[in-house]
Amino acid sequence: MFQSPNFQTLSSEIITPTATDVERALDKDRLQLHDLAALLSPAAEPYLQQMAVRSANITLKRFGRTTQLYAPIYLSNYCTNRCAYCGFSADNLIKRKCLTLEEVEKEAAILHDRGFQHILLVSGEAESAVDVEYMEAVALRLRNKFAAVSIEIQPMSTEHYMRLFEAGITAVAVYQETYDRDLYKQVHLSGKKSDYDYRLETPARVAQAGMREVGIGALLGLADWRAEGLAIGHHLNWLRKEFWSTAFTVSFPRMRPAAGEFEPLQLVSERNLSQLIFALRLFDQDVGLIVSTREEERYRNGMLGLGPTRYSAGSCTAPGGYGDSDSEGEQFSVGDHRSLDEVCTMIRNKGFDPVCKDWDREFQISN
Amino acid sequence: MNLTVNGNTKLFQDIKTVTDLLITLNLEPETVVVEHNTTIIQPGSFDSAHLAEGDQVEIIRFVGGG
């Protein structure tokens, strides 16, 4: 199983590189972990422009002039975990809701009508509301409507992931939130999620179950983003070696300071986020990089083609929010409020092709 | 008795076991591996490998190769 490197070691490795190390990494075709460390280091900050150019060229070569689009459906905001940073945390006095199968279909129909072919099913982590049977039922109802259905819910066993794959789920995202074991303990106050190792081993279970794609990531705003980036590189490297026929993606959920909410422990600027995205693109030319509507319109417009390969669009993060715009209990407030059409127009105006369908679940055969 | 050794059928006198055959052929038992009627005789078991009329024997050893 993957052994996450000591976070203190990672933290020191991303401080020491020099400008020479950065230049060497920029000149390489196949980067190693120490090159990734160099690109994540403060020494790389003056090279952000060169990194952007390299990243854009690699992304263009590997993915072409395309950007994939998806939308999330929030199934439930029930959660048994107490996570200091999350809007769904069990302590929070928000209106809780778990969509019925009919309600899920209604939300899905709205997204389908808007043109979405790829949806991401998201929920809080509460077995009592969303379990494998519920997910299976949802998947079976949606499978013929969408080309791809991904999930971002609580970690499950390999057997459960196999059942969901069979039911038509194509991909699973599960973020470590932070690779810093000590900090992880501090912010995950209670609930199943407080088991660092079980969560860390989840991407491997997903891949083992035969899912086509596995998403990993860290919540930006908890530990030092540079060290998180290096930890992601380690994790990605390991996953690629173990599961060579699985596709991998990295997401970059970035916490923003907001009144009355959890104050980020670290401020991650747009420049920082960009450096992280470029560094990972240079490190792994084939990994999918996802930027959600947490980021603002201006940022997402600017980053198009520079490294990210997939955007969400027209997102609502409260259960039932597409059908009823008054729905309460959202996970986070979005930064880009444009509709799918508006995002598609922007993408086309930049000379790229918005891709809503990258795969047909119909071709998926389970073993 | 008649034995087919490495593809050649020959008449052998006074032999009962694989060990006897190797001695007759001037081969050191520890340098070869023997397949008797398509079954490999484990080294050290040559004494107990009894031969019979018409048996097939392959005597094999390592040679140079890449």
Added chain:
Amino acid sequence: MLTIAGTEFRSRLFLGTGKFSSPSVMAEAIAASDCQMVTVALRRVNLDDPDDDIMKALGLHDYTFLPNTSGARDAKEAIRLAHLARAASGSSWLKLEVTPDPRTLLPDPVETLLATEQLVKDGFIVLPYMNADPILALRLQDAGAAAVMPLGAPIGTNQGVLTDFQVEIIIEQAKVPVVVDAGIGAPSHAAYAMEMGADAVLVNTAISVAGDPIAMAAAFAKAVEAGRTAFVAGMGQKSKQASASSPESGMLSSDLGFLN
């Protein structure tokens, strides 16, 4: 140190023992190469010349013997040879070769994979000789191969690592050691493979048919060591400066102006 199936090797040069002019030249060349792993083949004893014994010339305990299944044309034949080899050597090391085409002696990927699956079940330490196909390398690895041995060029051609583009991918992806086998005709070829990050190289013809095989063996030892040291040291990259026509220059520095 190179580790294959739990065994450590100080030397990253493996030697084939074929085509030498005499057993004594072979033994001396192998000694000069400082290698620890030698390949051998299995053949019927020549009953007219029973003294021709390679093991005697080499000394059984100085080397790890890697018997091959050369001559096998399919998985079935290879498996039979493998079991004979194990009986003869008393060890489970095996270089799996399945070469149905006598002209090119190129390995059959399908039969090699089938044989690997079976031989791993039978407890062998399988090192399959294979074409430099990255997906095949991963499939063989998944089947339990202890290392993979992609070819640099068809065997005996001395052409070097013509498959470098594919071998590089194999090295990048494989979890098991990668031993570049076949086609290595000069010490510079061996060094090149090692610089790329190969874990070891296997050389035979280039040494056995050299004017002075013993001196050539020593030259290969140095080349392999130099290549390995260079790889570990971190090679400089070939410069990208020459590609002025690339679109890299087309992007203006103001393009990141959108950042807050």
